[in-house]
Amino acid sequence: MSKPLSALPHPPGRIPVLGDIRSADRRRPTQHEAELALQLGPVFQRELLGNRLIVVGGAELANQTLDERSWGRALVGPLAQLRELAGAGLFTARSKDPLWAQARRILTPGFSQSAMRVYHDAMASVADDLAAKWDASPVVDVHQDMTAATLEVIGRAGFSCRMGLLGRRDGAAEGTEQFLASLGRVLVWASESTNDVPLVGTVRELLGARRRNADIAACREFVNGIIQERLQAGDHDHTDLLGLMLETEDPETGARLPHHNVADQVLTFLAAGHETTAALMEVALYHLAADPATADRIASTGLDRTPMTYEDVVKSRQIRDYLNECLRLWPPAPGFFRVARTDQDLGGYHIPAGRGVFVLALAAQRDADVWGPDAHEFRADRFTDERITASSRKFFSPWGTGPRSCIGRQFAMHEANLLLTTLLSRFRFRLEHSDELVMRERATLRPEPFTIIATSRKS
Numbered sequence: 069m070s071k072p073l074s075a076l077p078h079p080p081g082r083i084p085v086l087g088d089i090r091s092a093d094r095r096r097p098t099q100h101e102a103e104l105a106l107q108l109g110p111v112f113q114r115e116l117l118g119n120r121l122i123v124v125g126g127a128e129l130a131n132q133t134l135d136e137r138s139w140g141r142a143l144v145g146p147l148a149q150l151r152e153l154a155g156a157g158l159f160t161a162r163s164k165d166p167l168w169a170q171a172r173r174i175l176t177p178g179f180s181q182s183a184m185r186v187y188h189d190a191m192a193s194v195a196d197d198l199a200a201k202w203d204a205s206p207v208v209d210v211h212q213d214m215t216a217a218t219l220e221v222i223g224r225a226g227f228s229c230r231m232g233l234l235g236r237r238d239g240a241a242e243g244t245e246q247f248l249a250s251l252g253r254v255l256v257w258a259s260e261s262t263n264d265v266p267l268v269g270t271v272r273e274l275l276g277a278r279r280r281n282a283d284i285a286a287c288r289e290f291v292n293g294i295i296q297e298r299l300q301a302g303d304h305d306h307t308d309l310l311g312l313m314l315e316t317e318d319p320e321t322g323a324r325l326p327h328h329n330v331a332d333q334v335l336t337f338l339a340a341g342h343e344t345t346a347a348l349m350e351v352a353l354y355h356l357a358a359d360p361a362t363a364d365r366i367a368s369t370g371l372d373r374t375p376m377t378y379e380d381v382v383k384s385r386q387i388r389d390y391l392n393e394c395l396r397l398w399p400p401a402p403g404f405f406r407v408a409r410t411d412q413d414l415g416g417y418h419i420p421a422g423r424g425v426f427v428l429a430l431a432a433q434r435d436a437d438v439w440g441p442d443a444h445e446f447r448a449d450r451f452t453d454e455r456i457t458a459s460s461r462k463f464f465s466p467w468g469t470g471p472r473s474c475i476g477r478q479f480a481m482h483e484a485n486l487l488l489t490t491l492l493s494r495f496r497f498r499l500e501h502s503d504e505l506v507m508r509e510r511a512t513l514r515p516e517p518f519t520i521i522a523t524s525r526k527s
């Protein structure tokens with residue numbers, strides 16, 4: 069007999085009606101939940117004013133929620149908030165919205181491994197611009213440069229559009245900085261408002277609504293500019309993501325994506341693609357800067373080919389393993405929501421059909437029961453030493469799962485791999501201060517800004 073949800077363990081200090089308000093941390097919600105998972109076990113509850121969030125932080129139970137027959141994706145939490153920004157873009161569309169399936173069919177070839185060949189040169193141009201910048205000024209604000217680099221990559225590879233954040237500015241999109249500022253504020257809101265204390269949150273919501281609507285409008289205006297420019301140019305032979313979306317007929321229905329949906333997708337790729345990949349790059353650069361011996365070792369294994377070709381990137385498995393350890397320890401998307409399709413049992417608790425749970429990858433990817441006693445440590449060779457297979461009990465799911473898993477996975481890995489190998493082959497870097505890696509949250513989990521000193525390997 070499984071126990072009712074009300075019997076799930078919860079944080080100490082629960083207050084009648086208000087709930088677990090004392091243990092709410094609106095600035096670091098998922099890191100706080102990962103700490104709670106250590107105290108409360110593999111599945112627990114957090115309650116705010118009668119809203120119960122079920123958090124799954126144990127590897128075994130988290131793996132159970134990946135079964136697509138029993139569980140599906142849920143559009144709640146920050147995702148639901150982000151619908152205001154990205155509408156029916158892939159990330160925020162409902163699974164039953166026909167536009168989701170249509171867009172996914174049209175876009176899947178554009179995100180396949182072989183499509184990366186098409187984007188490789190555009191990505192490499194960003195890597196070169198970044199390296200030139202580091203050559204000129206060796207004190208590197210990593211946060212700023214990774215924001216710039218990842219946005220440039222999506223802009224140049226996805227939309228054949230320079231963002232003007234790196235390299236030459238002529239012919240670049242205008243208003244990129246304002247777009248970034250607006251997007252940033254909307255992401256903070258989506259993250260914090262879902263972890264707000266009720267009532268206080270409602271007031272904050274009302275006060276912020278006007279500003280937010282202006283920010284959302286500014287973001288949409290920026291992407292409409294990119295699309296309009298392409299439409300006015302009238303050339304139809306672009307092989308980038310934007311070309312694909314504007315020109316391709318859905319293989320199943322024969323229909324093209326309506327332009328408002330193309331705008332949703334462009335905004336989705338700019339938002340979902342840059343913050344996450346920047347977070348991954350920053351975690352990797354932090355650990356490499358903190359451990360120069362490992363950086364030298366990786367740099368000495370045939371990364372000296374310049375420029376890196378598509379094949380070089382695909383073959384550089386060492387970096388891929390390194391990136392996977394970064395994704396394990398600090399998943400840029402710290403968790404995802406799943407909903408029970410039918411009644412389920414999770415660790416002895418009854419989850420009724422339709423109930424949503426939050427799968428906390430941040431905790432499950434560090435579960436010492438399956439990852440071992442050093443689960444909380446960064447180990448550069450972890451993924452080289454042990455392969456993660458479908459049958460292993462280890463939970464590793466930084467890209468989500470099932471039909472709604474990350475469409476940009478190959479894109480992000482090719483990009484991070486190429487950027488990192490380019491930088492590693494050309495520079496030694498060290499941390500300016502011996503800072504700890506501190507993570508902040510705004511729907512994603514991303515390092516607080518830090519500085520590294522980059523010096524050319526040639527000198």
Ligand code: MNH
Nearest residue numbers: 158159340341344345348401404466467468472474476480
């Ligand atoms: Mn991405 C969905 C992680 C890079 C575009 N992404 C997801 C999900 C995770 C995720 C996890 C599933 C969320 C959920 O189930 O609620 N994504 C990442 C990470 C990186 C990343 C860790 C980089 C590192 N993502 C990218 C890039 C792009 C992108 C780059 C695009 C250029 N991601 C998406 C889109 C979806 C998604 C679009 C939604 C897919 C769908 O629902 O059909």
